[in-house]
Amino acid sequence: MKITVIGTGYVGLVTGACLSEMGNHVVCLDVDARKIEILNAGGIPIHEPGLQELVRRNAAAGRLEFTTDIPRAVAHGTLQFIAVGTPPDEDGSADLQYVTAAARNIGRLMTDHKVIVDKSTVPVGTADKVRAAVADELARRGVDLAFSVASNPEFLKEGAAVEDFMRPDRIIIGTDDERATLLLRALYAPFVRNHDRLLVMDVKSAEFSKYAANAMLATRISFMNELSRLAEALGADIEQVRVGIGSDPRIGTHFLYAGAGYGGSCFPKDVKALARTAAEAGLPSKMMAAVEAVNEEQKLVLVRKIVAQYGEDLSGKTFALWGLAFKPNTDDMREAPSRVIVAELLRRGATLQAYDPVAADEARRVIALDLGDEKPETRDRLRFVSSATAALAQADALVIVTEWKEFRTPDFEALAQALADRRIFDGRNLYNPALVRGFGLDYRSIGR
Numbered sequence: 001m002k003i004t005v006i007g008t009g010y011v012g013l014v015t016g017a018c019l020s021e022m023g024n025h026v027v028c029l030d031v032d033a034r035k036i037e038i039l040n041a042g043g044i045p046i047h048e049p050g051l052q053e054l055v056r057r058n059a060a061a062g063r064l065e066f067t068t069d070i071p072r073a074v075a076h077g078t079l080q081f082i083a084v085g086t087p088p089d090e091d092g093s094a095d096l097q098y099v100t101a102a103a104r105n106i107g108r109l110m111t112d113h114k115v116i117v118d119k120s121t122v123p124v125g126t127a128d129k130v131r132a133a134v135a136d137e138l139a140r141r142g143v144d145l146a147f148s149v150a151s152n153p154e155f156l157k158e159g160a161a162v163e164d165f166m167r168p169d170r171i172i173i174g175t176d177d178e179r180a181t182l183l184l185r186a187l188y189a190p191f192v193r194n195h196d197r198l199l200v201m202d203v204k205s206a207e208f209s210k211y212a213a214n215a216m217l218a219t220r221i222s223f224m225n226e227l228s229r230l231a232e233a234l235g236a237d238i239e240q241v242r243v244g245i246g247s248d249p250r251i252g253t254h255f256l257y258a259g260a261g262y263g264g265s266c267f268p269k270d271v272k273a274l275a276r277t278a279a280e281a282g283l284p285s286k287m288m289a290a291v292e293a294v295n296e297e298q299k300l301v302l303v304r305k306i307v308a309q310y311g312e313d314l315s316g317k318t319f320a321l322w323g324l325a326f327k328p329n330t331d332d333m334r335e336a337p338s339r340v341i342v343a344e345l346l347r348r349g350a351t352l353q354a355y356d357p358v359a360a361d362e363a364r365r366v367i368a369l370d371l372g373d374e375k376p377e378t379r380d381r382l383r384f385v386s387s388a389t390a391a392l393a394q395a396d397a398l399v400i401v402t403e404w405k406e407f408r409t410p411d412f413e414a415l416a417q418a419l420a421d422r423r424i425f426d427g428r429n430l431y432n433p434a435l436v437r438g439f440g441l442d443y444r445s446i447g448r
């Protein structure tokens with residue numbers, strides 16, 4: 001099939017690459033010329049396991065193209081996927097300006113029937129807005145062309161995006177349009193071995209399912225984080241509690257890890273957007289407000305432990321920081337808890353030696369923006385280093401923020417020697433406390 005993907009970010013690029021892998025001819029459009037330049041030069045603008053090879057292979061086969069040429073992109077695809085960003089507006093609602101702009105471009109330039117597919121995460125009612133924007137542009141041109149609109153929310157996780165797209169738990173298609181249903185069923189058939197994984201429903205339910213899924217997952221995490229604080233106060237171990245409750249299939253073992261708070265481009269903004277939708281519907285959500293509040297608090301949990309140990313004034317203290325990305329296997333720093341931790345520790349006078357296997361460049365960029373108003377003296381106390389070992393040099397204690405694999409089995413003896421205070425603050429519960437303490441290290445983790 002001929003497919004256009006509008007927006008070549010985490011979702012658009014993965015969608016384009018995976019669809020081209022199944023033999024479709026995909027044109028990926030972006031307004032960011034830098035991204036398209038990198039892609040046309042054989043690189044990829046993000047870190048995502050397996051994506052580079054997929055892009056290279058399909059681009060070489062001529063099935064995957066990248067362009068900033070809007071007329072060309074609109075002319076190409078029978079299916080037009082909208083995968084642009086939907087960042088939070090000032091009031092927390094999803095900002096639909098990029099979605100609307102993409103829809104208007106289609107309406108302005110289309111010359112034959114198009115199936116327009118909303119892949120971005122968008123509030124209930126957006127398909128109607130997309131339909132109205134396209135119809136408005138067609139009316140301006142005075143042409144009468146039929147088109148279809150469908151919702152097809154994306155459920156991939158960063159760091160496992162290719163795997164998730166290739167082997168989805170389910171694919172949701174929201175439409176009452178027969179042509180769109182037939183085309184999307186055919187397009188996704190190679191991805192669903194088991195056809196009951198392809199769920200066709202009404203548009204609003206499809207749009208709502210995406211927010212409901214992310215809100216449910218964020219709720220699990222905030223709930224576990226709240227329980228972890230209580231476990232710690234009561235002398236219980238949240239890791240044992242996790243196993244204890246997760247073995248009940250009604251609860252399940254996945255996604256029950258207490259930690260340093262959730263981040264990323266989706267949970268924070270989608271929880272806010274759902275709260276906003278609920279308020280607008282006259283049904284304010286107490287749950288979403290609590291999920292968000294618990295998470296904001298949780299991002300500070302490591303800072304609080306450090307302050308409890310050393311006091312508010314951290315000047316003269318040096319901390320090694322392992323991990324900056326909001327989760328492993330990505331260079332995405334959007335809403336990463338590390339950003340809050342870095343700012344709070346620097347503000348109290350600490351010196352930081354930070355290491356991340358892939359997110360360092362992006363971290364340098366966003367943290368510089370975060371610290372824009374700080375004095376140079378404050379900003380200069382943050383140094384980025386090129387290895388986990390280098391971060392330990394002359395450090396008093398280690399702070400672990402992201403659970404990259406390379407942090408999982410360190411040389412504890414070397415850690416005990418390198419860290420002046422022989423102390424680890426672990427925001428991801430990577431180690432067995434008895435093991436670490438056996439090396440003479442003071443080990444502070446979450447909820448135990």
Ligand code: NAD
Nearest residue numbers: 007008009010011030031032084085086098102120121154
């Ligand atoms: P992103 O910021 O990485 O990419 C969006 C891209 O769209 C950018 O490259 C931007 O330049 C481009 N763009 C904006 N306006 C455009 C236009 N009019 N025409 C062409 N290109 C345009 O965003 P993302 O992380 O890929 O997220 C996209 C959507 O998918 C969001 O709604 C998000 O909530 C949702 N989503 C994201 C993930 C994820 O893991 N990142 C997973 C599922 C769903």
Ligand code: UGA
Nearest residue numbers: 154155156157158221255256257259262263264266326327
């Ligand atoms: C999340 C969802 O998992 C995807 O299904 C969804 O498609 C996506 O949002 C989206 O809509 O964009 P993502 O944000 O990429 O994916 O990553 P997750 O693995 O969900 O992690 C999110 C955050 O939760 C991370 O900061 C992670 O550290 C934290 N987390 C995750 C926990 O603290 N505990 C857990 O048990 C799991």
